[in-house]
Amino acid sequence: SQQGEEDPQALSIQEGENATMNCSYKTSINNLQWYRQNSGRGLVHLILIRSNEREKHSGRLRVTLDTSKKSSSLLITASRAADTASYFCATATGGGADGLTFGKGTHLIIQP
Amino acid sequence: NAGVTQTPKFQVLKTGQSMTLQCAQDMNHNSMYWYRQDPGMGLRLIYYSASEGTTDKGEVPNGYNVSRLNKREFSLRLESAAPSQTSVYFCASSGSRREKLFFGSGTQLSVL
Numbered sequence: 001s002q003q004g005e006e007d008p009q010a011l012s013i014q015e016g017e018n019a020t021m022n023c024s025y026k027t028s029i030n031n032l033q034w035y036r037q038n039s040g041r042g043l044v045h046l047i048l049i050r051s052n053e054r055e056k057h058s059g060r061l062r063v064t065l066d067t068s069k070k071s072s073s074l075l076i077t078a079s080r081a082a083d084t085a086s087y088f089c090a091t092a093t094g095g096g097a098d099g100l101t102f103g104k105g106t107h108l109i110i111q112p
Numbered sequence: 113n114a115g116v117t118q119t120p121k122f123q124v125l126k127t128g129q130s131m132t133l134q135c136a137q138d139m140n141h142n143s144m145y146w147y148r149q150d151p152g153m154g155l156r157l158i159y160y161s162a163s164e165g166t167t168d169k170g171e172v173p174n175g176y177n178v179s180r181l182n183k184r185e186f187s188l189r190l191e192s193a194a195p196s197q198t199s200v201y202f203c204a205s206s207g208s209r210r211e212k213l214f215f216g217s218g219t220q221l222s223v224l
Contacts, residue, residue, distance in 0.1 A: 043155075
C-alpha cells in the first residue's frame with residue numbers, strides 16, 4: 001500500500017520560477033526523504049528530514065514537514081532545465097518492515 | 113566509486129522462464145533492497161536484507177526469491193516469470209536502516 005502521495009502528479013513551469021510539490025502520508029514516521037529520478041535512471045537521494053524537524057535546506061532545496069497534518073513539501077527555487085525529473089517522497093516508519101515506502105511521484109518539467 | 117551495480121540492464125523473457133538479477137555494492141553497506149517500479153505505482157519493496165545472512169519479505173514478494181550471497185551482493189530470482197512481473201527493477205543499499213538509499217541504474221524486464 002502507498003504510504004506517501006505526491007501532489008501534483010505533474011508540474012510544468014518556466015525556468016527561473018520556483019517549483020513546489022507536496023507529499024501526504026498516512027501513518028507515523030521516523031523520517032521522510034525526497035528523491036529525484038531522471039528519465040531512465042535510478043533514484044538519487046536529495047534530502048532527509050526527521051520527525052522532530054520542521055524545515056531543512058540543501059542548496060536550492062527547502063523541505064518542510066508538518067507531522068500534525070502528515071504532510072511535507074519540497075520547494076526548488078530558481079529552477080533550471082536540469083531539474084526536469086520525477087520527484088518522489090519516501091517515508092520510514094519506526095517499526096515493521098525495513099526499507100522506505102515511496103509515493104507515486106511528481107513529474108516536473110522545466111520549460112527553457 | 114561504482115556505488116550500486118545491477119546486471120543486466122535489459123532482459124526479455126518468455127512466460128515460465130527463470131532468471132536472476134544481480135546486484136552488488138561497494139560501499140560496505142549492511143542493508144540492501146529490491147524494488148520494482150511500475151507506471152503510476154511508484155516503487156514497491158519486494159525483499160530486503162538488513163544484514164548479511166538475513167532476508168525478509170517486503171510489500172510484493174510473491175513470485176520472487178532472494179539471496180544475500182555476502183555483504184556486497186544481493187540477488188533477485190524469478191523462478192517462473194509471468195507477464196505481471198514486467199517492470200523496472202531497482203536494487204538499493206543503505207548504511208543504516210531506513211536512512212539514505214543508494215540506487216542502481218535499474219533492470220528493465222519484459223515478460224512475454
